Amino acid sequence: MPRLHSTPAAPVARLPRRPAARWLTAALLLSLLGAGVYYARHTVQLNRYARRTWATLTHGGLTGREKTPLLAGFSVHGIDVSAYQGHIDWPEVARHAVRFAFIKASEGVRLQDPRFARNWREAQAAGICRGAYHYFSPNRSGAEQARLFIRTVPLGPGDLPPVLDVEAGQFHDVAVMRREVATWLRLVEAHYGVRPIVYSNHGFYRRHLAGHFDEYPLWLAHYEVERPTLPAGKWIIWQHSDEAYVPGIRGTVDFNVFQGSYAALLALRVPTPATAPAHR
Numbered sequence: 001m002p003r004l005h006s007t008p009a010a011p012v013a014r015l016p017r018r019p020a021a022r023w024l025t026a027a028l029l030l031s032l033l034g035a036g037v038y039y040a041r042h043t044v045q046l047n048r049y050a051r052r053t054w055a056t057l058t059h060g061g062l063t064g065r066e067k068t069p070l071l072a073g074f075s076v077h078g079i080d081v082s083a084y085q086g087h088i089d090w091p092e093v094a095r096h097a098v099r100f101a102f103i104k105a106s107e108g109v110r111l112q113d114p115r116f117a118r119n120w121r122e123a124q125a126a127g128i129c130r131g132a133y134h135y136f137s138p139n140r141s142g143a144e145q146a147r148l149f150i151r152t153v154p155l156g157p158g159d160l161p162p163v164l165d166v167e168a169g170q171f172h173d174v175a176v177m178r179r180e181v182a183t184w185l186r187l188v189e190a191h192y193g194v195r196p197i198v199y200s201n202h203g204f205y206r207r208h209l210a211g212h213f214d215e216y217p218l219w220l221a222h223y224e225v226e227r228p229t230l231p232a233g234k235w236i237i238w239q240h241s242d243e244a245y246v247p248g249i250r251g252t253v254d255f256n257v258f259q260g261s262y263a264a265l266l267a268l269r270v271p272t273p274a275t276a277p278a279h280r
Helices: 019-041 043-057 090-094 116-125 142-152 174-192 202-209 262-266
Strands: 077-081 098-107 129-135 163-165 197-201 218-221 237-244 253-258
Touching (some): 090 116, 116 129, 163 174, 253 262
Parallel strands (some): 098 129, 163 197, 197 218, 218 237
16 A cells, blocks of 8 residues: 655644733733732721621621620720610610710701610610710801700710710811811800810821810720820720620620729719808
8 A cells, every 4th residue: 555644734823812812911910919009008997898898798697795805904995876776775785894875966957866865865774874976067057066966965964075076077178167166165065064075086186186176085086006096195085996796786886995994984974063052
């Protein structure tokens, strides 16, 4: 038989690599690099968002008996609440070392917290030292907001001082915002006869309030730190967590500590009017 010779196969033509594929690969790599850099710079905050999202998604599975350990180094612990916490079992809260509670009363010029009256009444009945706070709207009249708070809160002797929550950053002029804050503080102090407390978070305070309201006690929110970076002499209450669990509350709640003894906390309360001496 004649010998067969193999014919070399024709070379397979390679398709040119598409420029679009190269751009897509480069964009993907840059995106991953950018995401990594962003995560590295904002790890703490992103992890907080992830935990809060998880807590929200699993809220239906909570029992109201979950408990966050008390912060070491402090003897006086407290919470602040609003309608967001829903129904609160105040006697159960009191059994777990919560000594004080600030309760949202109002916001802006019209909004009254729908659960304020019940929380106000039941916190006192459970033996918890109570106070009330107003969430400040920076573009509204400080006088109108003060009047709303005064109409809402029957603050009396034995209650903690009123609190102004100043943290909303959507304002047009910082000088106007400060002026309206000063108006609220002045009117509320004149009405109740006790100096209010100013609440703010660390970043907002440093940018907009530091050096302007130093005559008022400061309640500072500062998370994911061992201690606030502000000097201890600048603040009296530290909100160290906004995702804590306290038995009696189904879901997360803000956790706070008072810088001082329980007797020092009680000394802040609205005083009992002095009784005038009887004339003989």
